[in-house]
Amino acid sequence: MATYDLPERPRRNRRTDAVRRLVREHQVTPADLIWPLFVIDGHDRCEPIGSMPGQARLTRDLLVAAARRAHDLGVPAVALFPALPDDLKDPVGTESTNPDGLLQRTVRDLKDAVPELCVITDVALDPYSSDGHDGIVRDGEIINDETLDVLGEMAVAQAEAGADIVAPSDMMDGRVGAIRAALDAAGHSNTGILAYSVKYASAFYGPFREALDSAPRAGDKKTYQMDPANVDEAMREVRLDVAEGADIVMVKPGLPYLDVVRAVKDAVDVPVAVYNVSGEYAMVKAAAANGWLDEELVMAECLLAFKRAGADMILTYAAVEVAERMQ
Numbered sequence: 001m002a003t004y005d006l007p008e009r010p011r012r013n014r015r016t017d018a019v020r021r022l023v024r025e026h027q028v029t030p031a032d033l034i035w036p037l038f039v040i041d042g043h044d045r046c047e048p049i050g051s052m053p054g055q056a057r058l059t060r061d062l063l064v065a066a067a068r069r070a071h072d073l074g075v076p077a078v079a080l081f082p083a084l085p086d087d088l089k090d091p092v093g094t095e096s097t098n099p100d101g102l103l104q105r106t107v108r109d110l111k112d113a114v115p116e117l118c119v120i121t122d123v124a125l126d127p128y129s130s131d132g133h134d135g136i137v138r139d140g141e142i143i144n145d146e147t148l149d150v151l152g153e154m155a156v157a158q159a160e161a162g163a164d165i166v167a168p169s170d171m172m173d174g175r176v177g178a179i180r181a182a183l184d185a186a187g188h189s190n191t192g193i194l195a196y197s198v199k200y201a202s203a204f205y206g207p208f209r210e211a212l213d214s215a216p217r218a219g220d221k222k223t224y225q226m227d228p229a230n231v232d233e234a235m236r237e238v239r240l241d242v243a244e245g246a247d248i249v250m251v252k253p254g255l256p257y258l259d260v261v262r263a264v265k266d267a268v269d270v271p272v273a274v275y276n277v278s279g280e281y282a283m284v285k286a287a288a289a290n291g292w293l294d295e296e297l298v299m300a301e302c303l304l305a306f307k308r309a310g311a312d313m314i315l316t317y318a319a320v321e322v323a324e325r326m327q
């Protein structure tokens, strides 16, 4: 049988599982994952989210139990989002700064029950806004600087409750600097900021907005979230957020923006997070439910793509199911 005289045979490094493991360049571990969770008021209630199979809105008691499970599996952090009834929403998001608001109570419960778990809180008006926008709306316009004052107060309320890291997700100009100043002035210089620096005006957030009933009541988010066509602008946003004091920067959504994750990773020396958003999760779940894709393998492949692109951490609704499989 003739053999060709090939100078290189890359397949030699793929011959056995042992060799493949030796030459593997990237891996995902539970320590890379952050689990987003939705909290509702009440006791012992779990409301499944239709478009996010496996995820639910949980009351604080159930959320603490879920977070403990994540911690036990080696997941270092959770990211919290409150789902509020309409009567607690108003145009200026008053409830967001309530020291005894739902989110603040949840943070306290979590820090009491699982103090080692890193608790990340969302700083944006949309869960609290009767307009469903991330900023204060006046005459159809999202008012930037007035919103910053509320964001600063909200971040302080969350830090006071015990949040380890606050995560501004609103894309207002100057928010990282405003929040850093507010936190420092209130004596919270140890509270970190995970900035949603590059957040696109994406259609992949649909299931999340269903979960929180937080879709804009009028218009869209294109005057603050970014145009999916832009990369230079992403670099500008990242530069500003790092200069304003961001401890970690994030790109969101994830899978359709891996080029942006790589560009950001190459440009900064702070850690880079990526958000594998609700629509990305829903697509995999829906295809799997139809028997069209192998959910476990596809989910693992998606998470690996984030690591390859340079992400240091991944927010994913699949965090716990993936960590379970890694045991």
Ligand code: PBG
Pocket (backbone or CB within 6 Å): 122, 124, 126, 134, 169, 170, 204, 205, 206, 207, 208, 209, 221, 276, 277, 278, 279
């Ligand atoms: C809003 C916010 C959104 C998400 C996280 N924070 C949605 C939006 O901007 O409308 C989306 C997350 C997801 O889709 O998983 N501050």
